Amino acid sequence: MMNAVVKPPRPKLRVATTSLAGCFGCHMSILDIDERLIDLLELVEFDRSPLTDIKHCGPCDIGIIEGGICNSENVHVLREFRANCKTLIAIGACAVNGGLPAQRNHLDLQEILLEIYQAGPVIDLDHARIPDDPELPLPLDKVHPIHEIVRIDYFIPGCPPSGDAIWTFLTELIAGRTPSLPYSQLHFD
């Protein structure tokens, strides 16, 4: 009898995800692929991600970014992802366009901060002031989509994209095909 050729298992792809100026809705949608998550875990392992609680991103095959860029910390995280991920994906309206957080873009930053920290329902009016602790990342004057800060390879539109769209996109990408979403997974009306 001939020895059966044993195919070595394909090495798993490493995937990192993060939420910047987003609402975690896109991450909820990733979880929305339901039991297929188990199939996905056959193919990938997670690096930095809210799912693993790993704090810094190591070398990865795929990075998935939810949310736009609203402060300096977002910039640093995004750069870390770009430096470590071969393929970087913008997921959801906020990452793609700035989305809801970008609604502040037509207002002056100071006006917004004053409204929140002094004019709003403030508990201790005497000590109310705009936070200036060096621990805190400074907000940028405007919210930006992530492709304005680093090169982005793919965009998945939607707010959030459906679990099905995410599943289609990732499995296509992992299989080595250029992902393209069918119309039914792209329209929301």
Added chain:
Amino acid sequence: MPDSQTPNSQQSALREPTAEQRRHWRLVVEGVIAKHGARPEQLLQILIEIQEELSWLPLKVVTDVAERLSISRARVEGVVGFYSFLHTRPNGRFRVLFSNNIIDRMLGSQTMMDEMCRKLWLQPGKMSEDGLVSIGPTSCTGMGDQGPALLVNGMTITKLTHQRVNLISELIRKDTPLAQWPQDLFAVDDNIQRKDILLNSALKPGDALRAALANGPDALMEEMKKSKLRGRGGAGFTTAQKWDFCRQAPVDEALGRVVVCNADEGEPGTFKDRVLLTRYADLVFEGMTLAAYAIGAKKGFLYLRGEYRYLLAPLQEVLSARRAQGLLGASILSQTGFDFDIEIHMGAGAYVCGEETALLESLEGKRGTPRIRPPFPVTHGYLGRPTSVNNVETLASACLIATQGGDAFAKIGTAQSSGTKLLSISGDCAQPGIYEFPFGATIAEVLEACGATDVQAVQMGGASGVTLAPSEFSRKMAFEDVPTAGAFMIFDSGRDMFEVASNFVHFFAHESCGFCTPCRVGTSLLTGYLDKLSNGYGSKPDLAEIDTLNRVLKSTSHCGLGQAAANPILDGLKKFRPAYEKRMLHQDFEPAFNLDAALERARQITGRDDAGAHILEEQA
């Protein structure tokens, strides 16, 4: 156009009007509606006329108009919001708009605008504190042969110089009513430089109509077919065929068919229709009447772009004279049953309304959103009636065919492009103005005629046309070679072709009607990339993105505006690539803006300057 939103104007917009003001507003609304009848299709005209009286459209007035026309207020607001010349905020007693086309800019419009702003103490796009004046840019005003040009309260002033800017600033500062301004300020030259059959025409009012009436409508259609006349508005559709479709289309005889003359002339760098409407208005109206005779139309519209408001009164006079001569109205030239009259509708600053189905929407008093075709206007046009939409020059040319016959016309020009074409020549040449050339003339011949030397590029057909490099100057102006709607902008070797393309793309982004996503979003993404390049943050991957956007715009936009919006860059990248590459300062990707500078505001607000309050450049 950015709506001027100074706190000041916001306050006065929100302030309750006095009882006296309310009475005045109501009176104006009633007067204008009485003139037009409470017909919703007159909405745009009604709003334009009310604004001419009040200088803006207070929301209370918007509500009154909606009530009087029995339409929703949302519909009225939708229309006001669409047209850049209509405002729901006070906008200065003097509203100054500088033509922003690349040709005006090359002639110094930007410095003059800045100068006027300085003199009158305000920022571009804003209204002065006292509500006296607002100053801003506007799309091409059709005065490229005598720029820089501006509009003040809708009236055109050309040939701006520092003296003129001074004078105008003074008049505004002294709050001098427009009627008392020196009249020579408002003079517009015709600048006719070269004439051929059309501009040499000595036809008198009625000549062409008499010739047509003598032989009947079928004979006229026959001559039109023989002439092989093609539309001068851009698309080059055979006119006889369009008229034929329209006259064959089933119609409710009581309502009749409709003839529309497209005088929107919004394509940057085009101004030949302006000259036809100034000097040859009888020929244009007679062409419309011929079309009406051929297709059996009762109603005609001239859709005049808002920028040519100064032509309205003279054109109305021509119409009255024609009515008095029996050339318009009931039983034209005593022919029973040949009833036709023409109404002039004004546009209000929307380039897309030159697109024929958007134009029809606008004529019906709606937002100028292009319709889905089919059905085509020839079967379902104005208010669903069969309608022929033709360019000004097309209609004027029909008069020559009616008098001299189709064969004579077809002899001129090339095999597929009969007759002559009016060119609006502007930019770097000795003699800008109107040139009439037979089709088939080469670019080089035209350049020679207008005294252009050291030419780097010619923009044919306006922003949506083609950019020609010197290696192509032996090509012919003709539908089968280089088609054109009439613009001919010349750029000498000192000009930066990137700036030219960028100006055009900003124009498209500004004029996109917003109906379809590829164009609404695509044009503004495109301007984002061009600004990125222009600010020195360009890198190789950006060119790839621009390329993708260009393809999306071309293949998925709903109308010609979006489809053409990428043309200037596509041509530019093909023919003037170094102008783009010299802006690619970076090998790898660069952010679109300075990240550290984007924190400056927050540093100021918090008083921080620690290491965490800065973003350093990335180490390569």
